[in-house]
Amino acid sequence: MGDFWKRFSRNRGAVIGLFILLLVVVVAAIAPLLFPDSPWRMVQRPFLPPFEMSEYPLGTDTIGRNVISGLAYGAQVSLLVGLVSTVVSLLIGIPIGALAGYFGGFVDDALMRFTELFQTVPNFALAIVLVAIFEPSIYSIIAAIAIVSWPPVARLVRGEFLSLRQREYVEAATLSGQSHAAIIWRQILPNTLSPIIVLASLMVATAILLESSLSFLGLGDPNLMSWGYMIGAARTVIRQAWWLSFFPGVAILLTVLALNLIGEGLNDALNPRLARKGK
Numbered sequence: 001m002g003d004f005w006k007r008f009s010r011n012r013g014a015v016i017g018l019f020i021l022l023l024v025v026v027v028a029a030i031a032p033l034l035f036p037d038s039p040w041r042m043v044q045r046p047f048l049p050p051f052e053m054s055e056y057p058l059g060t061d062t063i064g065r066n067v068i069s070g071l072a073y074g075a076q077v078s079l080l081v082g083l084v085s086t087v088v089s090l091l092i093g094i095p096i097g098a099l100a101g102y103f104g105g106f107v108d109d110a111l112m113r114f115t116e117l118f119q120t121v122p123n124f125a126l127a128i129v130l131v132a133i134f135e136p137s138i139y140s141i142i143a144a145i146a147i148v149s150w151p152p153v154a155r156l157v158r159g160e161f162l163s164l165r166q167r168e169y170v171e172a173a174t175l176s177g178q179s180h181a182a183i184i185w186r187q188i189l190p191n192t193l194s195p196i197i198v199l200a201s202l203m204v205a206t207a208i209l210l211e212s213s214l215s216f217l218g219l220g221d222p223n224l225m226s227w228g229y230m231i232g233a234a235r236t237v238i239r240q241a242w243w244l245s246f247f248p249g250v251a252i253l254l255t256v257l258a259l260n261l262i263g264e265g266l267n268d269a270l271n272p273r274l275a276r277k278g279k
Helices: 002-009 012-029 067-103 105-119 123-134 138-164 168-175 180-216 227-237 243-270 272-278
Strands: none
Touching: 002 012, 002 243, 012 067, 012 243, 067 105, 067 138, 067 180, 067 227, 067 243, 105 138, 123 138, 123 180, 138 180, 168 180, 180 227, 180 243, 227 243
16 A cells, blocks of 8 residues: 555645545535535625625525535535546446456447447437436436446456456466456456446546536436536626626536646556556
């Protein structure tokens, strides 16, 4: 663990990204303490500019809601959707990729054709259709993002399994009488975790962007404040009240940038070749 942190900390961008992400997580966690009132509650006159009142440092929106409160509660939605949808994508993609790469042949062909079926439709378009069919809610958004996000996981895991299944330790496990399930989950899968972890960090960022885009189009959960909804609600008054789009946009930018920087740092720290060079 110490060696991993040393390699990770050599990447300054990754450390900065981790700091930004931790800040977003803390703000999301303590949002109810910082802003006990609902982010939907009208607290002042509409279009209060930022930095005019200490109680509302980022101003108010078109109907007088606290912008900074919306940002804090929006962080909860973005992180929740990003993390949960990524976990669901991994739970779908890893088994499919593992089975395809390990058994090969007909199993590989069938599972890869099934995977390609989901890749023929653009991710965003498919997500819009799925959310519209199941009605906008936090659950339908998570499900839609997970459904459009698992194919890259399956392809990555398949490629790793194809390269690892011929290794000596796999052959030794086969000769010792271990079952296929034991070889897949105990022998091969642990050696594929590094690229999966890196991909997962990038998938969280992509999921946050997808959720923001859906909310911008009015397909977000109507009961939850989100960054995408804030930008979408302010698009008609962008010249009159620039801050209503600017601050949520900056929040999305920083969070996604932080996750991408962390992904690069994880790639450097978990890459065995780079690890050997660092010694």
